[in-house]
Amino acid sequence: MTFPAELKYTQEHEWIRIEGDFAFIGITEFAQSELGDIVYVEVETVGEVVNSGDVFGTIEAVKTTSDLFMPITGEVLELNEAISEAGGDDPALINSDPYGEGWIIKVKISDKSEIDGLLDADAYAALVN
């Protein structure tokens, strides 16, 4: 299992890729493997500011349902079209490419100081191994 060094992670198994004031958020390879076949992602918070640790969406796998938690406070700008019902409708991308094509939301970061509270790749790997 890989946990790219350029990403930050949460205890809830989300990853976050910071790009200036913006960030992309998804779930880790470990999380997708635990969930199994992902069949739907619901994000109804686009346009809202969601606080760090709060739920920004829900992920449905064949076997189970899981909430998605915000790694840092920010405004949800968009849901990845490729996985959304209105777009490509291919949530299985989260299984096949969790850190790439399978990203879930793009956000505008409210407070960059919160980044310090996130886990780095080594700390996250230690958590799941």
Add this chain to the structure above:
Amino acid sequence: MKNTPLTDIHINLGAKMAEFAGYNMPISYAGIKEEHLTVRSGVGVFDVSHMGEFILKGKNATRLIQNITTNDVSTLEPGHVQYTCMPNGNGGIVDDLLIYRLPNDGLAEDEQAYLLVVNASNIEKDWNWISQHNHLDVEMINTSDNTGLLAIQGPKAAEALQSLTDIKLNEVKYYTFLKGTFAGIPDTIISATGYTGAGGFEIYVSNDHLVQLWNTVFEAGKDYGIQPIGLGARDTLRLEMGFCLYGNDIDDTTSPIEAGLGWITKLNKGEFIDCELYKSQKENGTARKLVGFKLDDRRVPRHGYLITDADGNKIGEVTSGTQSPSLGYPIGMGYVQKEFSKADTPIFIDFNGKRLQAAVTKLPFYKES
């Protein structure tokens, strides 16, 4: 946690393992969806050795079973299998099970022998329950810890396995079985049963033959694309057929009449536990009924979610749910008040405060095309 003789093989195949009914079991290998579709269109192998097996034998075996189960075992001939359940004295269900009427060889003329196959989670409870009702000196043997069981399911099962036995597999009728040599293993039970609706066999051997059986079956099925299948796909396959899962859809608080198991509840067979109660339920109807439903949405219903009417009043509860891999939409089962139990009745599933519309649907969800 207990292992089956195949646990190491599952781990080496990269299976995702989890505890189920006290056993370390494979949940999935290649992924639930892929495994599910393999069984629907080809052939797949489940290790279900966690299931419990009891042998009941003696002059009064039929009488004992007739008293503790709902189906009519007096009609069951040697070589035939029956699906049935055990009432708990309060109208609920101790367990649902398969009963095999074993061949008469080796038995005195007035004796009968049966194999009972019960849910792994209920082995101890069932054993105690049956023992408690065994006033007729029926010999009982619990062979659960020494019985290995593979379910080899799918439309290609008979063809894929034919090289392993002289028995003509495509002539073994649904819910019948034979005892014979299979994969070089003598005294094997080859049973045309399963929990998938895809056809196929369940093969019972002693534990020390299970690894040999597994390896031989995979070798024989290679050209048919045979794959290992985990308990995850077992659940989605049974749910597409509307088969009840003990602990989800039926339990000690549900009656077979309200669970849609009236067809295995033979009210005219003579006395049995809870028969008067079931007669009155059949005559007067039950306040709630187990129904299948499909969702017009993408969210997936899960065990325990509330079912409501259009105004949000609770009318029942979801007992099982999944995204149907064959059909591509969410399906579920649950108990609803009887006035909501007719096919096509709109009902609503409460997803943590968000109500999504569903429609009561006739079972099975999946029919072979």
